[in-house]
Amino acid sequence: MFNLTIDLPEAPYPIVIQNNVIKEMGQKILPFIQRKKVVIITDKNVYAAYGEALIQNIEKSGFQVHLILLYPGENSKSLGVLECIYKELLSYNMTKSDLLIAFGGGVIGDLTGFAAATFLRGVPFIQIPTSLIAQVDSSIGGKTAVNLKEGKNLVGSFYHPKAVFIDPQLLQSLSPRFFSDGMAEVIKYGCIKDSELFLKLEKLDKDQLMLHIDEIVFRCCEIKKRVVEEDEKDENTRMLLNFGHTFGHGVEKVFNYKKYTHGEGVAIGMYHITKKSEEMGYTQMGTSNRIKALLTKLNLPSQLPDIDETQLLEALSPDKKTRGDDIHLILLRSIGDSFIHPIAKRDLKDFF
Numbered sequence: 001m002f003n004l005t006i007d008l009p010e011a012p013y014p015i016v017i018q019n020n021v022i023k024e025m026g027q028k029i030l031p032f033i034q035r036k037k038v039v040i041i042t043d044k045n046v047y048a049a050y051g052e053a054l055i056q057n058i059e060k061s062g063f064q065v066h067l068i069l070l071y072p073g074e075n076s077k078s079l080g081v082l083e084c085i086y087k088e089l090l091s092y093n094m095t096k097s098d099l100l101i102a103f104g105g106g107v108i109g110d111l112t113g114f115a116a117a118t119f120l121r122g123v124p125f126i127q128i129p130t131s132l133i134a135q136v137d138s139s140i141g142g143k144t145a146v147n148l149k150e151g152k153n154l155v156g157s158f159y160h161p162k163a164v165f166i167d168p169q170l171l172q173s174l175s176p177r178f179f180s181d182g183m184a185e186v187i188k189y190g191c192i193k194d195s196e197l198f199l200k201l202e203k204l205d206k207d208q209l210m211l212h213i214d215e216i217v218f219r220c221c222e223i224k225k226r227v228v229e230e231d232e233k234d235e236n237t238r239m240l241l242n243f244g245h246t247f248g249h250g251v252e253k254v255f256n257y258k259k260y261t262h263g264e265g266v267a268i269g270m271y272h273i274t275k276k277s278e279e280m281g282y283t284q285m286g287t288s289n290r291i292k293a294l295l296t297k298l299n300l301p302s303q304l305p306d307i308d309e310t311q312l313l314e315a316l317s318p319d320k321k322t323r324g325d326d327i328h329l330i331l332l333r334s335i336g337d338s339f340i341h342p343i344a345k346r347d348l349k350d351f352f
């Protein structure tokens, strides 16, 4: 079991990493709720696998549980679904003394967080992330959002949960593809901030990863904690977490979010940008080959697919990584040492 606190001046909150913690949630939520009403937002897949176990445990502690069950997938992260959630919350008579729980991957976490941020101008919520990507990244740091048809996460807010409860045991049921998807973000943490973590990932074989997963999740959460504490509102250091994401998001978008998962896009982006920055003399030679070897071991792609340059450039905008006419690329000096490299958007094509 590992405990961390996100030490933000206005609202510090705990992150608990504990195997089987979902079977103790009835007790764990006590400090965060004043009345007896809990609304869980989840998707049909997560519900089928773990919903009953979670609900039974919470009900055993005397809480009244309401469930909002969504279709899995990115399409649920929309303004239309958000409005349905508001209506359900009204029908359950949800107040600021009750508790909302996001139980799922990144889509459920971002959407529930945004509903919590905006319903009645803010109701308390906690995160119980179930995918690797959500456990190491999206459940921590208060980014909440919905998508517009023009792009992902274009409407959102910073709104922190009251607590994050991470159960690494839930990862056992992830498909190999979605385990690898999350491992792309784990590799990212090694690249930007933790050469020891990167080395550890290089040494472990694929089957050993799951044996060490709680410690790996902890190390990623610890890095995210430090970065968020330093730059909560994403104005500076937090942008380092976007390593690989500029091209990654572009690749995802060009293929209409159907061919590549988020992690696969990031994997391609990390290798591609590092190869280019090596050629341009910003990065220690050999770094991109190490990244590629690790991605390949974890069944992640590294090559930029055959896409039209204009199409990809188009897909990069509008994007939250742009500031005015500049775009902030994240580059590595070497593994574990990253920096922000602002360039004019028109110079982006040099990185192809």
Ligand code: GLY
Binding pocket: 137, 138, 140, 141, 143, 234, 238, 241, 242
């Ligand atoms: N996922 C990147 C961030 O939280 O800033």
